[in-house]
Amino acid sequence: MIKARLLTAVGMTAVAALALAGCSSAADAGDGGTSNEKVTLRVLVNVTPNLTEKFWNDLVAPFEAKNKNIDVVIQNPGAEGVSAAIPRLLASGDAPDIVQSLAPNGKLAPELVDLSKYEWAKKGPLAEQYSMDGKYLMAGIGVQLQSLFFYNKTAFKEAGITEVPTTVDELTEDLGKLKDAGWTPIQEGGDWMSSATLQALALPTIVSENPKWFQDVSSGKVSFGKTYGPAIETFADWVAKGYVPKDALGIKYPDAEQAFLSGKTAIYSMGSWFMGSQAKATDSADIGVFRAPATKAGDKPAMGANIASPYSILKASKNQDASAKLIEFLTTDKKAVADQLEIDGNFRDGYEYDMTPLGEELLKIVADTPASDYTPTGGGYGERTMPDGFSGELNTQTQALMGGTPAADVIKSMDAWFTANAG
CATH class of the missing domain: 3.40.190.10 (Periplasmic binding protein-like II)
Structure with missing residues (x-):
């Protein structure tokens, strides 16, 4: 298993060039299992006191163990945060494959891959509510109740x-x-x-x-x-x-x-x-x-x-099939979903974890x-x-x-x- 790495979004251009060069045949290897070609997936995530580097590495480790030709690289946006990092990375041509924590909106939607062909995306929490023009542009793990x-x-x-x-x-x-x-x-x-x-x-x-x-x-x-x-x-x-x-x-x-x-x-x-x-x-x-x-x-x-932990694929990604496979794991695997729900106090019917009476x-x-x-x-x-x-x-x-x-x-x-x- 290749251990996931944590990269900051600041100053990633040189690293990204190397990563993309190493997966120039990603369109063929993107299924994550039919080729020995190494695929590097860069995932821009929200890093917090709860969602630490160790948490994200541990979360994707089982996926990497089952998909040995896919290396997941976790990217930390640093102090500017995911929402500020994405426009800058898109403008510089250095966009990640997957972005986490941003709900699709009018400005971001044109940059995202339509996940409508995947049943796991269409049947996920709040999927229909977050759809835009009939397109399912993200998949989440659960819900945050507000009322x-x-x-x-x-x-x-x-x-x-x-x-x-x-x-x-x-x-x-x-x-x-x-x-x-x-x-x-x-x-x-x-x-x-x-x-x-x-x-x-x-x-x-x-x-x-x-x-x-x-x-x-x-x-x-x-x-x-x-x-x-x-x-x-x-x-x-x-x-x-x-x-x-x-x-x-x-x-x-x-x-x-x-x-x-x-x-x-x-x-x-x-x-x-x-x-x-x-x-x-x-x-x-x-x-x-x-x-x-x-x-x-x-x-x-x-x-x-609100949706909890939405994941989307950037159209700029050359590894869209592999990206979809990773998001499917993150949003449907029982342990992966439960771990994400528990760490941030979110909920999903049918997915339980060790809760307080209030939970x-x-x-x-x-x-x-x-x-x-x-x-x-x-x-x-x-x-x-x-x-x-x-x-x-x-x-x-x-x-x-x-x-x-x-x-x-x-x-x-x-x-x-x-x-x-x-x-």
């Missing part, structure tokens, strides 16, 4: 709440009970996280009622204010009643997370990756989770989710959510996208709500933004 409310079980018990809320009205009532019991009802904060709670209030119902809401509001067919307005009004009401801390705008994300973990607040809207933080905490509160509720009783709300609650939500019920959040993905800048504007306007701006003014500002940017 979630984590809650302090001790707080709920002290407030006399025996069941988690399933409607927005029930949630509002529970927030009042928590405040009366002496708890800070909602953990909020500044920075990018400000709009997390508002999105969890709005999107599940909006998208369940209109699956094409992203396209319709972006084209001007549907009014943002009329569809999102009720959630904005509810959130403003929560602020007025003191359910949101008055100093929330000054609270940084790490501090907000720690406050909830340590049991200082009752409810925290955040993505499923919070499970990883809770698992590492040495003295965590007793925490559970429920999906964002529907507006009307009996309705099944959609679930905001098991999240996995149950995944198992109970049909693929058709998943929705983008923020700026969207695939063919369900918002005009550029939407996420930032929504965050700014949510912070205005937290500062006391009336809901009507925020709705008017958002509608004006869409008038200027949609169409």
Whole structure:
């Protein structure tokens, strides 16, 4: 077995020239098994404190052992990150074979190979939702849930709440009970996280009622204010009643997370990756989770989710067959998928790993959510996208709500933004 190597994306041109020269017949050897010709696959990946060099090397090692003519070279983008490295590498003619962690978008899509001929790609997590113009340009390992409310079980018990809320009205009532019991009802904060709670209030119902809401509001067919307005009004009401801390705008994300973990607040809207933080905490509160509720009783709300670890093949690759074989392994092999899910706290129905009780609650939500019920959040993905800048504007306007701006003014500002940017 040839051990995978880690290369930085900075200064790779000379190395890449040597690598490409060594696989000049890659089109013939690209099946990864019918030729003794050595194939070198360069994979640009997200390297983090969790996704370390050792993790990536160990992950691809079994694949290399079974495909001895394929050498997988892991490329580290360094401080600039994958999203910044890819345009530069494409422009320099030094693109990798595979890119990990970037969801296809309008700018990147023309550079990617259509994987539609592979059943494993078409049947993967969120595959249809991320498709563009009928093309499947990536394959992922699982999902990151986003329309979630984590809650302090001790707080709920002290407030006399025996069941988690399933409607927005029930949630509002529970927030009042928590405040009366002496708890800070909602953990909020500044920075990018400000709009997390508002999105969890709005999107599940909006998208369940209109699956094409992203396209319709972006084209001007549907009014943002009329569809999102009720959630904005509810959130403003929560602020007025003191359910949101008055100093929330000054609270940084790490501090907000720690406050909830340590049991200082009752409810925290955040993505499923919070499970990883809770698992590492040495003295965590007793925490559970429920999906964002529907507006009307009996309705099944959609679930905001993003793809976990998407892999795509660059059209510039001379090793596309071998690349597809590696991605198939990374996204379908039981151990490879489970290892990737566990390391970053992601989920996939049918794939289990050693989980905390909170992780098991999240996995149950995944198992109970049909693929058709998943929705983008923020700026969207695939063919369900918002005009550029939407996420930032929504965050700014949510912070205005937290500062006391009336809901009507925020709705008017958002509608004006869409008038200027949609169409």
